[in-house]
Amino acid sequence: MVERMSDPRNFLAWVRLGLLGVCLLCLHTVAQAGGLMGLLGKSVQTSTSAAARAGFRQITRQEAIALSAGVGAAGVMFVEADGNKVMLSMLHGSSETLMAASDDVARLGPLAAKTSTPYTISQEHALALGDKIAHLAQSGPVYILDKAAGPMRLIVRTEGTQKVYYRELRPGMVTPLAGVITEDMIKALDTPVISENIRVVSMYPSTDTGLQRAIAQAAGPNLDIATNLEKSMLEGHGLDIFKDKTLVVVGPVDLQALDAMAADMGIAVFHAGLITDFGVSRNISMALKAKTRGEMLAALSQDTDLVISAESMELFSKSRHIDADAITYKDFIAHPTPLIHAFMPKTPATWSDIFENIKIMYIFGGAGFILTWMTHRRAIHEVIAYKPIPMDAGWKSMSMLRWVLREVLFVTLSPIFMLIVYVAILIGAWGKNGMILESLWIIVYLIGFLALWILGFFNNDIKTFLTDQ
16 A cells, blocks of 8 residues: 555555654664664663763663672662762662661761672762762772673772762773763673784884883783884785784884774774883783783783773774773872773674664564555565465475465565665655565565575476476
8 A cells, every 4th residue: 555655645655654754763763872772771872862961871770770789799788869868778689678868978878888788879870979979988889880881889089189980890990980881892891802812012112122121021922023013004014914913012103003004904902102111011911811802901001090081982982992091099199101092993793783683674674564564465475376286285284384484484574675665665666665575576486496496406396396387
């Protein structure tokens, strides 16, 4: 009935067209969210732009309670902020007990200390508490709940005269309390590395023998001579010699050019700036023992917490690089130390990514398929009609098998074919839907016929069937 959409008098046709527009709008929304699960399972990332601008990820109370179990403690003290009132609830397994509620956080702190349980709180509520959250941190560990990263330990530091709050993204790696942590970042940090595939390159002058010796001792067989990298960068050969490797570069280098070549080859690059002899020896040794890219990044930050800014988090999905500051906390006063830079290419698509994309195709193709059911049925009946074949006389179940096969093909392929019909509708071919569907089923029929023709060389019954056709 969609073929009559060209007639403006057909009210139902225009209703279907409106529904189709809604489906396409939803498809665009899902694509922007990074997949169906990104839309349905991560509500804050797509449901509220105000939350993103405020620097936090909204999660529901039920999600926060579920994430609290990731702390690993027998019980946790779940914290909620409702206006000026702060409420503490004890979570133990599936049970929840309200312990206290007060507008004075300082009075609530000792309660968790007596029960020896950690606090858990959503990022949104932690930001709402402001500096009051420091009172909780004084009486016990506080974990900030995030859907992408899970529970993260709150770290309170004093920088100058102000308190600054961080979340421990990974051991040795923190990010400010405000800011959205993306799944893309988490996936990149958790990407495994193979120590045998790590190559260490020193870009320091060869005259600095002490530093070169320390780098060589730390890198061992993973050391690569700098001339290989310099030649590739100067002559524009790219990083072919480092294909499938993880590159660790120490010393001065053109990071922009290095990132561009790394992107072309799809390799990960880690760069550490000015470092001491002792520091490079220890940090490279630790980096070579890392199991993930995140561990490598933290290993290169010396004796400090590596701070990834909220801006770096936000830009990572597009730039694929991280510029992070390593901060030394000495007497609670921040001292900046050398910059750590990393370029992390996207990892190849996994089976879960492929299935997610297929799911999206079926949902939105299926929506149009339901609206145009009869058109699809007529198309397949025109092309793949049910007819008895000689094999039926000797094998009665073959007729049922053929019918089942046709219906399986119909249900499986029709939603995908509907995506092609969407394109036809968008370019104005309103009345060509039936013809398009018949053409697609003819292609399927010819492919099946060709497959049977090939099998006919090995089976006489199939050969007889093809001859009768």
